[in-house]
Amino acid sequence: MISRELRTRKGKNTKMAATFGILRLANRNMLLSPQLMTRPFVASGLVHRNRLQPAPTTQFHTSPRSLAAMASSHWNAERVLVLGMLGIFPLAYFVHNPAMDYCLATAVVLHGHWGFEQIVTDYIHGPLLPRLSKMALYGASILAFAGLCYFNYNDVGITKALSMIWHDL
Numbered sequence: 001m002i003s004r005e006l007r008t009r010k011g012k013n014t015k016m017a018a019t020f021g022i023l024r025l026a027n028r029n030m031l032l033s034p035q036l037m038t039r040p041f042v043a044s045g046l047v048h049r050n051r052l053q054p055a056p057t058t059q060f061h062t063s064p065r066s067l068a069a070m071a072s073s074h075w076n077a078e079r080v081l082v083l084g085m086l087g088i089f090p091l092a093y094f095v096h097n098p099a100m101d102y103c104l105a106t107a108v109v110l111h112g113h114w115g116f117e118q119i120v121t122d123y124i125h126g127p128l129l130p131r132l133s134k135m136a137l138y139g140a141s142i143l144a145f146a147g148l149c150y151f152n153y154n155d156v157g158i159t160k161a162l163s164m165i166w167h168d169l
Helices: 002-032 034-038 065-094 098-123 129-154 158-168
Strands: 045-048 051-054
Touching (some): 065 098, 065 158
Antiparallel strands (some): 045 051
16 A cells, blocks of 8 residues: 555656656746847737737847957956966066066056956946046056066066065065
């Protein structure tokens, strides 16, 4: 008696689990399909005078793939730069050569530029001010990089200068 009841329960649970699995798979395919994201979507129907009238349609718009790819690759580039800087800074203390100086100058200016660019994008709004701010940021970044390159070429270089400052303290 007990074994027949357990077999019946087990059979019902298996059928129910299979049904839920199929429904879940169907819903996932329907909700994530690209056709649904680009075609008009009818939210519900309205009953009026014994007829079914379609509700107003809503258009789903997705961002273009190129913009999403650019944002994601920019984020990846920032992470690669930061991880590279974790190796560049300790190595710059021990290695004093022009390649390290220019690598350090590029990394510092690029890291600062991307950081300030996010601040400008997030906090400066309006029709003209963001454009002017970004132009000023590009100008400042170019001047900073040119100044560091000038210092590397005509003086002792960034790594040697930092070493001299560190030893004088």
